Amino acid sequence: MKRAITPAVLVLLAASLLLVATPAQAVGSATVVDRFGRTVNDYGVKLVDWEGYLANPYIELTVRPPASGPFPVTIDLKAEGTSRLMMDLPSQLTATGATKQLTFANASEQKTFKLAIHSKRAPGADELYTLRLNIRAADNSTLVQTMPIRVQQDQKTALEPTIPINFDYRYDTITGYFNNAPFRTAAEEAVKDWFRFFDLQPFDTVAAGAESNHLPGNDWQNTINVTNNVAYNGMYVFFRGIQTPYSTGYPAANGRYATRNGQQLPGPIHRSTAQIFEYDEAGKQLFTSLADEDWYKTEIAGSVLDVHGLVMHEYGHAVAYHSDWAGMRNYVNTQGANDQEVIAYQGRTVPLDSSYHIPGTQPYWDRLSGQSGGWTHLFPTRRWMLTKLALLVAENAGWPLNRNLTPFLAPSIVSTSLPNAPAGQAYQQTLTAKGGVPFYDWRVTGGALPAGLSLDRFTGTISGTPNTAGTYSFTVELRDYDSASTPVTRTFQLTVGGGGPNPTPTPTATSSPNPNPGNLATQATASCSFTSSWESCAAINTGGDPASSNIGAPNQGNRWGTWPNQGEQWAELTWSSAQSVRQAQVYFFDDNQGIDLPASWRLQYWNGSSYVDVPGASGYPVAANQYNTVNFSAVNTTRLRVVLQSAPSFSVGLLEVKAYS
Structure with a gap:
């Protein structure tokens, strides 16, 4: 028997059809804020690649969801344009960038994420990538936001060790690992990465056959004594592959230390080291690529053993993290309490365990990069990277660090003066700075700019059109993205009017008039x-x-x-x-x-x-x-x-x- 459709049922059906046909309202935009409280939606963010051979600092950002829902709202983050981009866990590395998902229950909730970039070993120009936010509300309405990711590439030319390093493969007779050219290159680069950051001059020459060391057989049995087969004035490295039970490195045990011009150098500094490579992990393939865009592949859990990362870590024991280095023995005995520079950087003492490792727990991850020389990191990278913290601790072995390199520069304002500003004319001058983590924040904290001019907090650019003649004094504060840094200030004087730009210098016998006063x-x-x-x-x-x-x-x-x-x-x-x-x-x-x-x-x-x-x-x-x-x-x-x-x-x-x- 058929049931008649009443008018009330028709109304309900019509309402139901109307709900299905109505398109979802567009979800509102999210707001991204940095640690200085600046909204970065328009300007974007800035990362730095420190010299290309060690872990880079990250920046932390806060995401605020749309003011209206419907909630929950999901935001899929994608840092795209290079596989070197990465975000803190949980996140994923991909061939085109890093991805991470944030979910918000209501409009008052906010969440943070961290963004960084793997080092680029090849020197190059500054880079530009994209941070994409795919926003999806509970009603499936969507919105896409994008903002730039600027990467300051500090390595403009290749950074190389300042002393020669001799590699000796004669004793790689058990496994022959180092007969493979890509394997050998990856291992050599891992060793050089340490010396790239040391400030060294060549030592006195060690004659061929004068430097003795020792190498193990499998299971560290059948130890053989070895010597250098060529004269050298830098560092000598013996490489050997074995089958069991572990990889490691160590300095020479013969007590032959460094001299220069016949004078004993403080340290003491050992002149040869040994690097032992062992590979006995079922199901893993040896990964030897040094290509910048291949780094993300080391995260493929259970499938690769990264030669560069493992050698970098184990050679750290040869070059510093070993009891044969007197300074490191003292560091272990005092639990790092005497190294004020390490304490100032990390915010705490950094002890070494009995095997001369920095602890792998989160308080001892490198403070600025969130990485460590082990398996766990703030970011999903399996490549063991050299860190600023590891270098600061290694200095206890007697190796001086090159303090001119960007990881060791404190933030400073480089600009010292400003050219005059003609009254009633457009004016633009950019203040410059260096050091620290250079996603800088510029502020006027004393005095005042001339009326009509403003200071861009992101770029340090003073611009606008001043109209009132006079000399104005104001203080500029610079903050970098390292929360432990102390802000720096500089006071400037800017004259509006008074004959236009600063006059050019008076010519001398060796100079000529300069048509542009801007240095x-x-x-x-x-x-x-x-x-x-x-x-x-x-x-x-x-x-x-x-x-x-x-x-x-x-x-x-x-x-x-x-x-x-x-x-x-x-x-x-x-x-x-x-x-x-x-x-x-x-x-x-x-x-x-x-x-x-x-x-x-x-x-x-x-x-x-x-x-x-x-x-x-x-x-x-x-x-x-x-x-x-x-x-x-x-x-x-x-x-x-x-x-x-x-x-x-x-x-x-x-x-x-x-x-x-």
Whole structure:
């Protein structure tokens, strides 16, 4: 029997059809906030790649969901554009970037995530990627938001050890691992990664056959004594593969330590080491790739054993983390209580266990990168990376760190002055800084900018149109993204009106009028071929004016010198984007001792594939106690290099380099 459809039923059916047909309302946008309380939706975020050979610092961001639901709201994060991008666990690494999911129960809930990038071993330019937020509400309405991820690439040229390293494969007779070329390359690079960060000069030469060490057989039986087959003045490394029971490294046990010019060096520093590689893990394949975009593959659990990561870790025992290093024995005996630098960095003492490992628990993960030299990390990476913490602890073995490298630079404001601002005209000047974790926050904390001008918190750019003439004094504060850093400040004076831009310098016998008062060098990153451990490459582009060529004292950070290295040396300026340059001014360092004026010098620029001499150079004067100026045909470049040829038996140095468009 058929039942009649009543009018009430028809109304219910119509309402039901109407609900199905109605499209979902678009969900609102999310807000992303950084640790300074800045909304980064428009500007995006900034990461840094520190020198290319160790774990990089991360940034933490807070996500606030849409103001209205319907809830729950899910936000799928995707840091995309390179496989090197990663987010804190739980998350995934992929060939195109990192993914992570956040779910919000209501509008008042907020959640944090951490974003970082694997090191890029190949030098290169700054990078630009995308952070994508796919937002989905309970009614399946969706919205996609994107913002840029800027990556500052600090490694503009390859960083190499300053001493030669000799590798000896003669005793790899059990497994033959090191006969495989990719395996050998990965292992050598892992060893070099330690020495890339040490500030070393060649030692006295050890004659062939004079340095003795020992190597084990399988199960550490049948130990054999070995010696170096060639003379060397750097470090000597014996490689051997065995089948059981474990990989490790250790220094020479013969007590032959380092001398230079016949003088015993403090340490003591062992001159040879041994690296033992063992591989006995069923179901795993040896992974030897060093390609930047292959790093994420080391996370494939249970399928690969990363040769580079394992050797880097185990060679750490050879080069530092071993009881044969007197300084490390003392560090273990005192539980790290005497190393104030490690305590200041990590915020606590960092003990080593009885096997000379940093504990693998979270309080002892490297504070800025969230990684460790073991299996567990804040991020889903199985590649064991060298960390700043590991290097600071390793210094106890007697290896001095190269403090000119970016991981060890404290934040500082580089800009020292501002050009005048014509009244009623558009004005723009960008303050520059270096050091720390450079997702910087700029603020005026004292005085005031001239009316009409503002300071961009993200970029440090002062811009606008000032209208009221006068001289204004204000203090700028710089904060970097390391929460343990102390903010730094600098007070500036800015004159509005008063005849327009600052006047150009009065010409001298070795200088010519400069049509542009803006010194581009202060906006660049400095790097040098070699730097004495008591000098600073970063001194060359501070924007200051030395009083004379013989200035300062060791360890004051206001001069660059190359003693005892002689011959051709160089210092260069690298900009994040191309600059038009037509003039340079160079102030030489001459201490009337081992550092002298160069015999000759020249300027080169990077043409995109190689360094070439600047065209139409007006000449290269060599004078003490003044700037030496060179004019040349304008070049558009990201790098400008000062190449110095030392006089016989002398080294060279610089106090300041300026560059103008």
